[in-house]
Amino acid sequence: xxxxxxxxxxxxxxxxxxxxxxxxxxxxxxxxxxxxxxxxxxxxxxxxxxxxxxxxxxxxxxxxxxxxxxxxxxxxxxxxxxxxxxxxxxxxxxxxxxxxxxxxxxxxxxxxxxxxxxxxxxxxxxxxxxxxxxxxxxxxxxxxxxxxxxxxxxxxxxxxxxxxxxxxxxxxxxxxxxxxxxxxxxxxxxxxxxxxxxxxxxxxxxxxxxxxxxxxxxxxxxxxxxxxxxxxxxxxxxxxxxxxxxxxxxxxxxxxxxxxxxxxxxxxxxxxxxxxxxxxxxxxxxxxxxxxxxxxxxxxxxxxxxxxxxxxxxxxxxxxxxxxxxxxxxxxxxxxxxxxxxxxxxxxxxxxxxxxxxxxxxxxxxxxxxxxxxxxxxxxxxxxxxxxxxxxxxxxxxxxxxxxxxxxxxxxxxxxxxxxxxxxxxxxxxxxxxxxxxxxxxxxxxxxxxxxxxxxxxxxxxxxxxxxxxxxxxxxxxxxxxxxxxxxxxxxxxxxxxxxxxxxxxxxxxxxxxxxxxxxxxxxxxxxxxxxxxxxxxxxxxxxxxxxxxxxxxxxxxxxxxxxxxxxxxxxxxxxxxxxxxxxxxxxxxxxxxxxxxxxxxxxxxxxxxxxxxxxxxxxxxxxxxxxxxxxxxxxxxxxxxxxxxxxxxxxxxxxxxxxxxxxxxx
Numbered sequence: 265x266x267x268x269x270x271x272x273x274x275x276x277x278x279x280x281x282x283x284x285x286x287x288x289x290x291x292x293x294x295x296x297x298x299x300x301x302x303x304x305x306x307x308x309x310x311x312x313x314x315x316x317x318x319x320x321x322x323x324x325x326x327x328x329x330x331x332x333x334x335x336x337x338x339x340x341x342x343x344x345x346x347x348x349x350x351x352x353x354x355x356x357x358x359x360x361x362x363x364x365x366x367x368x369x370x371x372x373x374x375x376x377x378x379x380x381x382x383x384x385x386x387x388x389x390x391x392x393x394x395x396x397x398x399x400x401x402x403x404x405x406x407x408x409x410x411x412x413x414x415x416x417x418x419x420x421x422x423x424x425x426x427x428x429x430x431x432x433x434x435x436x437x438x439x440x441x442x443x444x445x446x447x448x449x450x451x452x453x454x455x456x457x458x459x460x461x462x463x464x465x466x467x468x469x470x471x472x473x474x475x476x477x478x479x480x481x482x483x484x485x486x487x488x489x490x491x492x493x494x495x496x497x498x499x500x501x502x503x504x505x506x507x508x509x510x511x512x513x514x515x516x517x518x519x520x521x522x523x524x525x526x527x528x529x530x531x532x533x534x535x536x537x538x539x540x541x542x543x544x545x546x547x548x549x550x551x552x553x554x555x556x557x558x559x560x561x562x563x564x565x566x567x568x569x570x571x572x573x574x575x576x577x578x579x580x581x582x583x584x585x586x587x588x589x590x591x592x593x594x595x596x597x598x599x600x601x602x603x604x605x606x607x608x609x610x611x612x613x614x615x616x617x618x619x620x621x622x623x624x625x626x627x628x629x630x631x632x633x634x635x636x637x638x639x640x641x642x643x644x645x646x647x648x649x650x651x652x653x654x655x656x657x658x659x660x661x662x663x664x665x666x667x668x669x670x671x672x673x674x675x676x677x678x679x680x681x682x683x684x685x686x687x688x689x690x691x692x693x694x695x696x697x698x699x700x701x702x703x704x705x706x707x708x709x710x711x712x713x714x715x716x717x718x719x720x721x722x723x724x725x726x727x728x729x730x731x732x733x734x735x736x737x738x739x740x741x742x743x744x745x746x747x748x749x750x751x752x753x754x755x756x757x758x759x760x761x762x763x764x765x766x767x768x769x770x771x772x773x774x775x776x777x778x779x780x781x782x783x784x785x786x787x788x789x790x791x792x793x794x795x796x797x798x799x800x801x802x803x804x805x806x807x808x809x810x811x812x813x814x815x816x817x818x819x820x821x822x823x824x825x826x827x828x829x830x831x832x833x834x835x836x837x838x839x840x841x842x843x844x845x846x847x848x849x850x851x852x853x854x855x856x857x858x859x860x861x862x863x864x865x866x867x868x869x870x871x872x873x874x875x876x877x878x879x880x881x882x883x884x885x886x887x888x889x890x891x892x893x894x895x896x897x898x899x900x901x902x903x904x905x906x907x908x909x910x911x912x913x914x915x916x917x918x919x920x921x922x923x924x925x926x927x928x929x930x931x
Contacts, residue, residue, distance in 0.1 A: 266593065269558065273577070275577075294564065306547045307551075319532070333518055349654075368523045386503075396496050407419075409485050418470075421480070430445060433445050440461065445458070529923035587612075589609040591610075604616070638849065638888075642889060681846070683853070710850060711851065716779075724839060729832065849888045
């Protein structure tokens with residue numbers, strides 16, 4: 265377990281080498297940049313000639329171009345694709361990409377232009393189809409819709425609301441006769457008409473038509489409706505052909521997808537580099553960078569910058585300074601590092617609990633699953649993912665390793681408790697072959713001895729809690745808080761151990777936990793434990809509120825601290841969930857086996873057994889694996905961390921290559 269020691273670092277280099285130096289530091293990803301160097305008359309921050317908006321625009325365009333390509337040829341992605349991680353590129357690939365940058369940008373712009381063209385043409389097709397729909401009521405008209413009249417007549421072409429008869433129209437226009445009315449089409453919503461009148465009567469006829477709701481057509485054309493329909497259909501065919509051509513060209517650029525992705529990452533790297541360069545104090549010929557670096561990586565940085573004219577100075581942190589936190593653990597403990605980080609990083613003066621958590625984590629995880637067959641499936645599944653996906657991202661790799669180690673633990677506890685998909689082996693051998701094969705547990709049957717297993721769970725809980733107290737004691741000793749160590753740790757050990765000794769000397773407790781076995785601690789030893797606990801409580805009452813000068817407040821705070829015994833009791837009882845979840849896994853599998861054997865031993869019975877077995881156990885594995893993960897985390901966060909760990913550390917955030925599609929592999 266380790267929290268990497270941090271140092272302050274200051275780098276001064278020539279301005280002409282700044283680009284190469286920043287790229288080297290960015291690829292190493294070991295410095296968190298902090299502005300420790302104030303500006304003065306010589307060193308000032310200067311804006312860069314390239315605007316960050318240009319990089320953002322290029323990144324946005326690249327993402328849009330990729331999205332367009334996905335529209336026509338989606339990249340193959342299965343359930344396991346998220347485990348693949350980013351593709352690997354070399355430093356030379358990055359350095360040489362500037363020669364292709366202009367070409368890739370042109371391709372990207374062409375894809376976006378084609379996509380825009382396709383969208384516009386599709387909008388035109390929609391518009392044409394709407395016009396076709398509008399022409400349907402006018403298909404019986406053999407003159408243009410925009411005809412307004414002749415030299416001596418006025419023509420009104422339009423629609424009346426509702427379903428009108430010819431007599432009704434003439435009746436409405438009685439005061440404006442003579443007129444000639446032709447009904448083109450009609451339905452319950454509208455009646456399409458053509459009305460012809462003398463030129464001199466135009467205004468009065470127009471007014472009368474308006475009075476009965478007359479409206480001109482939404483579509484107007486200089487050709488007849490049937491001719492306009494043909495023209496629109498030809499236009500749609502033309503647009504569809506143009507769209508097809510554009511889409512074919514877009515698809516032809518699919519092989520450029522990797523380069524467009526690389527362009528997005530390339531621009532992201534440059535954006536971050538120029539953002540940092542802008543924040544650095546610079547003189548006419550030099551620049552200064554400062555920040556934090558893990559002491560472990562100082563030699564690597566010095567070697568990487570050996571070819572440049574730079575000075576690298578490191579120093580210890582100032583007293584009371586809160587440094588960023590970076591955890592570093594071995595392959596086994598790093599699997600639970602994400603569990604710690606999701607709760608909180610260690611604050612100053614606290615240890616990294618990852619190693620100690622890992623020792624308990626997999627015991628609890630395995631205990632809660634406690635089935636050898638399920639554990640084997642989880643182990644094989646996680647192991648397969650790790651072997652198949654070498655580029656898996658570190659966080660996801662650690663989580664996958666967590667389940668792999670959890671699967672091993674579940675196998676061990678499954679063998680100890682004799683559970684292989686519950687009682688699958690005796691169920692199959694007895695029901696289908698008539699000769700039940702009983703697989704005896706190496707230790708005991710959880711379902712037959714639940715109280716023994718409960719006792720074991722509580723003992724493991726006590727050990728877990730006592731370990732948390734021990735860590736707290738270690739942290740107090742590091743701070744040289746001897747009084748706190750004695751009264752916050754040692755005295756509580758005395759109280760808790762004394763109460764445990766007393767409980768183990770009581771027949772009532774033994775009846776509950778050991779099936780009526782006689783106490784193995786004599787009564788007089790139990791009384792000594794009770795007296796010791798009482799003395800410890802008195803010490804807590806006196807010293808538990810020692811920060812208060814007022815003795816009244818001090819004793820009240822001490823009495824409240826003694827009340828904390830109840831929280832220890834509830835914490836210990838929380839470990840009964842080890843038994844509950846362990847039983848649930850085996851019982852559900854056994855129920856699946858029982859249901860599956862209810863349909864006989866023939867072919868139909870075998871098929872039904874297999875179906876029932878697969879469905880119920882798939883649900884069982886999903887629910888109980890998730891339950892084991894969640895409840896194991898809870899035991900760490902609530903019952904364990906509550907005794908020594910506050911957290912609150914700030915994560916180390918280095919200046920590094922933060923890309924979406926590719927990652928560097930240094931030569």
